[in-house]
Structure formats: structure tokens, C-alpha cells
Amino acid sequence: MEEYKSKIKLFLDDEQQPIAELVPPVQFDLDTSKLTDGEHTLKLISKSPTGREGIRKIKFIVKNGPAISVEGLSDNGVVDGVIPLMINAYDKGNQKKFFIEGSETPQSIPSWLWILLVAFLGWAAFYTITNFSL
Template sequence: MDSNCKIILFLDDSETPLAELVAPTHFQLNTNKMVDGEHTLKIVSQDSSGLEGIEIIPFTVANGPSISVEGLQKNATVFGEVPIMINAYVNKGSETFFLQGSETPQSTPTWIWVIIMLVLIFGVFYLLNYFNPVDL
């Protein structure tokens, strides 16, 4: 009796198999030619008696430049003019790292402004209540 199963791989909704293999096996999925976005890998296994098992694995391809957006969130409700900052950069897994364009500048968070204001208010309060120019 043959214990090896036949494995058939399908990409997205294709009727044509991506590969037909015999288990156990290793397979390398090349996403370089695939469009960025959501995809599915459908794995169909068949034993020698014809019984089938199916596994569907959703995955996302992101070969293109990474995109970072500040100022607009998904499903946000907005009005008037909305300032939006968009940055895109490529990371090809090279040995060298290019700082130029690879980090998205961000606005200063509100909590930092609150801390700065509190420090300034305390400084003015201290000067008005405890500073005496006559003591100099």
C-alpha cells in the first residue's frame, strides 16, 4: 500500500494547478510576479484511494514599496480640509540600509505638547510666587 499522498496546489481561484507534488515535499512560492494584495493558496491532497483533504491559506503579498499614511485612518469620518502625509519606501532585504526615505516623519504626539505646557505653566507659577529680585 502506497502511503504517499498526491498534493495539488492552486493559487487564488485558478482552475489550473500551480504544482502537483508527492508528499512529503518542499515547495517555494515565488511571489515576485504576483500582484500586491490578498491571495489564497488552496492545497488539495489525495490519497491512493481517492479521498481528498483541502486546506485554504489566505495570505497578503507586499512586494511593492511600503506605504505609510498619516492624517487619515481607515473608515474615518472627516470634514473640511484634511492634511495627509504619505510616504513610500522600498525594502528589498539588502545588506545595506538606506535611511533616506525609509522612515516616515510623524507629527509630535499630543501628550508631548501637554507635558511641555505643564512644565511651562509650573515655571511661570514658580517665578511669580517664589522669585524675589530683592533677595539678589
Template sequence: MTKDKSKVFLFIDDDLNPIAELETPIVFDLDTKKLPDGEHTLKIVSRSPSGKEGIRKINFMVSNGPTIKIEGLKNKDVVDGTLSLMINAYDKGNQKSFIINGSETPQTIPFWIWIIVILFIGWAIYYEITSYNIQ
């Protein structure tokens, strides 16, 4: 081990034991499949050859589980009565092949698209009526 290189220690969340102890410069592959879904913190502690230390913390979100999409209810909505919910959950698969089946969530057509369609149809009818009167 060379004495003129800095070392880095990688910690996940509040773990006292580092997941890796490496000499810089390095490329490190963090396997998030070993972490539960949710918020985590990567803490990098560096130690220079002279003994000085530096710390950097990076917050990140792990989402390895199936993605859940819901339509018909938003966070902090005030509701009453019966709600019609459209719920879909799909996985990323093995990431070596793309999964088509179930990977897209069907959605209702937004009201503003209906307004644009109705306005266009109204304009088309108006155009047809006025163009026949000219001839």
C-alpha cells in the first residue's frame, strides 16, 4: 500500500462499519439491491496521507421494488364518498431485457384534451358550414 494516496471509507446510513475502505482514485459500484427501498445516506470519509479527514454526505432514494402508480387519489387530497382508483404495479425486470407487459400505466384522458377536441370539432363544423355558403 502506497503512503502518498488518500483513503476513503464508505458508510451507508448510520452504520459504524464501512461498506468499503479504498485508496483513491477509485470507481466503486454501489449495489442498491442490498438496501431496502426508501431514503438512505452515503457518507464518504476521506483520510489524506498527512492524517487530515474530510466528510461528505449524499442523500439518495432507493426504489428497487415494483413501481406503484395510482390515479384517482393524490397525496393530501380531501375526499368523500366512493373513489374509483386505478392502481398498477410493475417491476423493472432483470434490466437486460425490456418488459412491455404491464410496464405502462393506463391513464384517463385529461379534461383539457377533451376541451381541445371539442373546440376543434366545433371549428371544423363552422368551417364546413361557412365554406358551403360561399360557393
């Protein structure tokens, strides 16, 4: 009966050997943890019992490694002088346990929040002086 069914070969990137040969319908688990971070292409080639072929390419991006966060410098930014950078790298771990330490990127307090805080403290001081002076 199998000779009368279509077959699908799965190829990853430009590999000549397929990573799997399947008879549809089937569910397949693609383990991306063994792939390097970056762009990849999954190519599926199906062959019908009559010898006709179909092809489909699916591009995807793997991001298994630790995420890298940089504060103080952005892509295509114009800079001058000494630039203080805050750099962090964190991993998602084994996904069965959550570790708080190192899982979040600390960030500096934005300047607009400092301005708002100084304005509020100035108003509070003014209010206190004008309404409670003896």
C-alpha cells in the first residue's frame, strides 16, 4: 500500500541529504535546538506515486541562544564621545523552571521620568511653603 502513497523529503538549508523521509499525513517535530541562530530554510519535496514532484520552501529564523540586550546604542545611531552602555545576555533556560536572576534586563530610568519627578517635588515644595507658612 505504501507504494501508492506520496512521499515527502525534508531538507534543511542547502543539505544534500534529507533530514526526514515521510509518508503523509504525518506530524513531524523539527528540533531547532540543534541549529545555529540565524536564518534557515526548510525545503519540502513531495513525490506522488505517478512520479510528479512538488516543492515548497519555508524560511524561518532560529533564536535559541541567549538574547543580547544593549542600552545606550541603537542600530545606525550617530554617536560622539564616550558612550555608556548597559549590556546583558540572558537565556530562557530549560523552560521547566523560571529563574528570576539574569532573566530580565535592567534598564536605566528614562529622562522624562526624572523631569516629571523633579517637577512634582518642586510643586510639592511650593504647595507646602505657601499653604503651611506661619
